[in-house]
Structures are given as structure tokens and as C-alpha cells.
């Protein structure tokens with residue numbers, strides 16, 4: 198029986214509550230589909246930062262290399278500046294492990310009401326493919342004349358042909374496997390004059406290589422408007438690090454709850470571990486109460502086992518999530534229920 | 550009778566169709582409220598670029614200085630790269646005239662259905678205050694290793710204390726005049742590590758100076774989600790050039806049509822002319838058909854006369870817009886009607 202080593206990083210806040218439910222469901226899927234997951238826990242978090250001064254040990258990245266995948270909860274806690282906690286853990290993992298694809302499904306489930314009028318399951322069913330290693334998220338830049346009236350801060354966005362081409366290629370390859378075979382590019386080449394026209398050029402080049410894929414592009418401003426007004430237009434939406442980040446929160450917001458949205462930070466070449474985590478954050482406002490929605494974490498687990506080579510297990514988990522939502526099973530507060538995290542997790546594990 | 554010199558720049562596409570309706574309504578308001586507007590036409594546009602190689606003449610900015618305000622239609626046309634047309638006209642005007650406030654109301658009118666479920670007029674009624682001169686829209690940056698596999702593009706975002714403080718101050722002063730007295734800041738200090746933490750610091754400083762204004766902040770990704778899920782949370786939302794751009798397209802999308810959304814590019818010190826323009830673009834797909842919605846342009850006219858010192862005239866125009874929508878007057882296709890641009894313009898002028 199194949200065995201896969203998985204690093205568990207619950208992180209902060211509700212991360213610590215939803216991760217165990219993700220593991221419970223993964224274990225059920227592994228039993229049913231005959232594979233083994235060997236989990237190792239890491240306490241890397243803001244708690245650890247406060248105690249030791251570091252989010253993770255100096256050889257943290259080395260330690261993680263021994264694992265096939267990383268299953269993460271959420272990172273960030275009040276009192277620790279976000280850019281410290283995130284650039285000390287989440288972002289180095291994404292970047293140094295070359296997890297250049299951030300893949301996020303947006304799907305309206307039956308039984309979950311959309312905040313949009315007259316939208317039913319099937320109307321909202323697409324993917325956001327986000328570039329995950331470069332672009333607007335760069336450490337290059339800084340401050341000058343600090344503390345004076347002349348103070349300024351500069352941030353560089355860096356787009357490379359390698360970085361842009363590989364995410365576009367992933368998007369087109371991925372769209373080759375979907376029903377609609379359609380890629381939409383998020384751009385802003387009318388306002389951002391150096392990097393986005395470059396992105397558009399590379400997109401135009403890539404389109405030529407995939408004549409059977411329908412391709413179009415919108416500026417990010419109007420694209421957010423189309424997400425709301427025409428979510429049925431989309432299949433695979435590809436965007437830069439920042440644009441993909443925005444679209445993959447806005448997308449799930451159309452489908453009833455950010456709490457259900459999963460993501461995969463994927464290194465398609467499998468040279469390094471990939472990381473799977475819910476889209477939501479550590480949610481200090483509801484942390485510790487046991488009421489967080491575990492579905493984002495559980496669905497991320499489904500993405501992980503698909504990546505490990507068990508598509509049937511992934512589908513079983515996704516069906517269990519869908520069934521738990523339709524059948525009026527327990528649901529958490531964000532979905533209008535009063536179920537707690539554990540009850541929802543157990544119900545989905547049972548369905549698997 | 551006070552006389553105000555206004556520069557008219559219809560620009561491209563539907564800009565040329567909606568601007569005359571804006572002028573018609575302005576003339577009606579001027580007659581009723583006893584002031585005079587003296588209009589001068591400028592053909593600055595992509596057409597002109599194709600003919601002469603320039604969007605505007607070399608002394609264009611000098612010419613405009615003679616006017617109190619600029620009333621613009623829309624700029625941009627297929628065949629001319631957007632970054633050429635916009636950086637050749639729209640952006641220099643915003644920037645060189647120090648129109649550092651881009652003010653955009655988001656309001657759901659009675660009689661206009663929202664794409665959001667269960668939202669009625671009053672639930673969506675807020676303002677986006679967008680920084681309009683610096684930030685992500687910078688000309689600094691470029692390409693290296695062009696045409697090779699090592700090609701890269703770099704874009705610098707530049708935030709100055711002067712630039713950030715003055716837009717935040719405008720937002721807080723503006724919120725001092727609203728009912729809710731609430732400012733929300735759009736940030737991304739967890740991902741963008743140089744400029745956005747700086748923005749947050751300046752926001753925290755400004756909050757101290759306005760103890761009676763409620764203040765909060767969200768990262769741009771989750772903020773777009775809240776726009777959809779909780780539009781009633783907002784009063785004055787302040788953001789950088791790019792974040793404000795996104796939010797001021799997403800906001801109007803919640804209210805039925807981008808076609809109604811207006812904007813003011815304002816130099817609050819009145820050292821230079823301010824510019825008023827609809828949020829929508831030149832819409833090549835419907836240009837030339839006479840079916841574009843003129844309300845964005847007309848409402849921009851209301852913002853302009855308010856800026857010129859005629860608040861009653863502005864309210865009369867806004868009431869006329871609202872009345873035309875409620876009373877089942879003619880409406881354009883984007884609002885589900887089959888009225889044409891001219892009929893809608895005439896109806897609103899009549900109501901004024």
C-alpha cells in the first residue's frame with residue numbers, strides 16, 4: 198500500500214480547529230481507497246514567533262523537503278504584523294518550493310444560497326489560476342526619508358517571461374481538460390504600463406499555441422464587475438499574484454461562503470512539496486469557539502489527494518461535501534446553520 | 550450671472566454619444582439655477598492620434614488651464630494600445646492637474662434591479678475615494694532582456710507621505726459630512742510588504758486626528774468579497790490608485806449598471822481644473838448605435854456643478870435621474886429597456 202508523508206501545519210486561530218477535521222476526512226478517504234497517509238505535526242505559527250522569535254526554525258524549509266505535501270490551516274494573528282507572519286512562513290513555502298500555481302475552484306453547491314439573485318448551481322463553476330511566486334508580491338522595494346514629510350515607500354512588481362509563461366501554460370493545459378475549454382486573462386494594461394502589457398503579449402503568444410481554447414481578457418476592474426454580473430461567463434481565469442488573490446476571494450464570495458473555498462499551491466513538476474490550504478484566514482473573531490466552517494480545509498484535502506494520484510478519493514470527498522450540503526446535514530453559522538466544526542467534519546467523514 | 554468655462558472632450562466611441570446628453574442636462578440646470586456655462590469643444594481622441602500622431606496637441610495641457618472644469622466622455626479605441634491612448638490624455642490630465650481625488654458614488658436607485666439578492670435602495674449607498682496621481686500607476690519601470698527567454702518587466706509603485714496623507718485627509722473630511730461618518734481603508738499589507746504597511750501607518754495616524762469618525766480596514770481581497778456580501782457596511786471607502794479603480798467598478802456593478810456610474814477627478818485646492826467623466830469606457834461593442842446609457846455622463850455633470858458651487862443644481866439633476874428611473878421613463882438596454890441615448894438624455898433634461 199502506497200504511503201505518503203504529509204506535513205501538517207495548523208498555524209493560527211481557526212487553522213487549529215479546521216485542520217483536524219481535514220485530517221479526519223483524509224483518513225476516511227485513505228481507508229476507503231487503500232492508501233496510507235503518514236502525518237507529522239509542526240507547531241509553526243504566530244504563537245511560536247512570540248515564544249521563539251521565528252515562525253519556523255532556521256532549517257524549516259529543509260525539514261519540509263522530506264514531505265510529499267503540506268496541509269496547512271491558516272497563518273496570522275493580531276499583534277503580529279501580517280507581513281511578518283506571512284513572509285515568515287506562508288510566502289517562503291510558496292516561493293522557495295516553486296509552487297507557482299495557486300489553483301482555486303469557485304463552485305456554487307446545491308443547498309447553499311448565493312448572495313447573487315437568480316443564480317443556481319451550474320451558473321457558478323469555474324477556476325482561478327493564480328501566479329504564486331512573483332509579480333506584485335515581491336520583497337524588492339523599501340522606504341526613504343523615513344519619519345519625515347518626504348517619506349516614501351516603493352514596491353517593485355517583477356514579472357519574468359519564465360514566470361508568466363509557465364502560469365499561462367498551466368492555465369491553457371488545465372482548460373484543455375475542462376468542458377468549456379476557455380481561458381480568461383486578468384490584466385490592467387491600460388493603467389499599469391510596464392508589466393501588464395508584457396503579460397498581455399505573453400498571453401497573445403500562448404493563445405497561438407492553443408488554437409482550440411477560447412481565450413479572452415478583461416481589465417481587472419471590469420473583470421470584478423463581470424464576476425458579479427456574469428459569473429457564468431467563466432471557466433479558467435488566470436491572473437497575476439495580486440489579481441489572482443483578489444479574484445479568488447471575490448469568486449467564493451459569490452458562492453455563499455469563503456469558508457468552503459479551498460486552494461492548492463502546486464509545483465507541477467513535483468520537484469518540491471505542494472501545499473494545500475483553505476482560502477480563508479485564521480479568523481481571530483471566531484477562533485476558539487469551535488464554530489468555524491471546516492469545508493474549505495476538507496475540500497483542500499480533496500485537492501491534495503488528487504495531486505497525490507487518487508482522483509477517485511478526491512471525488513468521493515467532493516461528493517461527500519456536496520451531499521452534506523444538500524441533505525440538510527449540520528452546517529456552520531456562515532452557511533446559516535448552527536452546527537459546530539467537529540459535527541460538520543464528522544458528518545462529511547461519515548459520508549466518505 | 551456667473552459664467553464658468555468648461556472644456557468638453559468627448560473622446561472616443563460612446564463618449565461622443567453620451568457627452569452631448571450631459572451637456573443638454575447641464576444647460577437645463579444652468580437655466581433653472583441662473584448660472585452660465587461656456588463650453589469649448591476639443592477633438593482629442595484616438596481618431597486624432599491616428600491622424601496626427603498625438604492624442605492632444607503639445608500645448609494641450611496649457612490650453613486646458615484656461616478652463617474651470619473639464620467634462621470628458623471616454624477615451625480608448627481598438628487598434629490603439631490602451632496604455633498609449635490613456636497615458637497620452639487621461640492620465641496626464643489627472644496627474645499634472647493634481648486631481649488627486651477620484652470620487653465615485655455607488656448608489657442603488659429605486660427602479661433599478663441589483664444583481665444581488667434581496668438588496669433595496671438604501672442598502673447600497675456609499676462612496677469610493679480613490680487616490681488618483683501616484684501609487685501603482687507609475688511610469689517608472691521597464692523591460693530588460695527584451696525578446697529573449699530572460700525577458701522581464703518591472704513596475705514600481707510609489708507611495709509618498711504627501712500623496713497618501715492628502716487622500717486620507719480628504720476621505721476623513723468627506724466622511725465628516727456624511728450620515729454614517731465611517732471610513733474604510735483598502736489595504737494589502739499582508740502581501741505587498743513595502744507600500745501597504747506604509748499606507749496602514751498613515752491611516753492609523755490620520756485616524757487619531759478624527760476621533761469621531763469610525764474607521765476600519767480590510768485587505769483588498771476580502772474587501773471585494775464584503776462589497777458583494779455586505780454592501781451596507783460601507784460609507785466612505787478609501788483606496789490606492791489601483792485598489793480604488795477596482796472597487797469603483799465593482800461597486801457600481803452591484804447597483805445594476807456601470808452605465809450610470811459617475812466620477813470626479815478633483816483638485817480640492819482648485820489650483821487646476823477638475824475633470825468629470827463617467828466610470829464606463831468607450832465601449833466599442835455598442836458605439837455608433839446610439840444606445841449607450843447617458844446617465845453616467847449626466848450624473849458626472851451633477852458632480853461638476855456641485856464642484857462649481859451649485860449644490861441645488863446638482864441635487865436637481867440627481868433627483869431627475871432618480872425620478873426618470875422610478876417613473877418608468879425611457880431606459881437603455883443595459884437597464885433592461887429599449888430607449889436610446891437621446892431619449893433618455895431629453896427625458897432627464899425635461900425633469901430638471
Ligand SMILES: CC(C)[C@H](C(=O)O)[C@@H](O)C(=O)O
Pocket residue numbers: 387388418635639794828
Ligand atoms: C481607463 C483606465 C486607465 C482608467 C483607470 O484605470 O484609471 C479607468 O479604468 C478608470 O477607472 O477611470
Ligand SMILES: CC(C)[C@H](C(=O)O)[C@@H](O)C(=O)O
Pocket residue numbers: 283287442476739740770
Ligand atoms: C495571507 C495572504 C498573504 C494571502 C495572499 O495574499 O496570498 C491570502 O490572502 C491568500 O490568498 O492566500
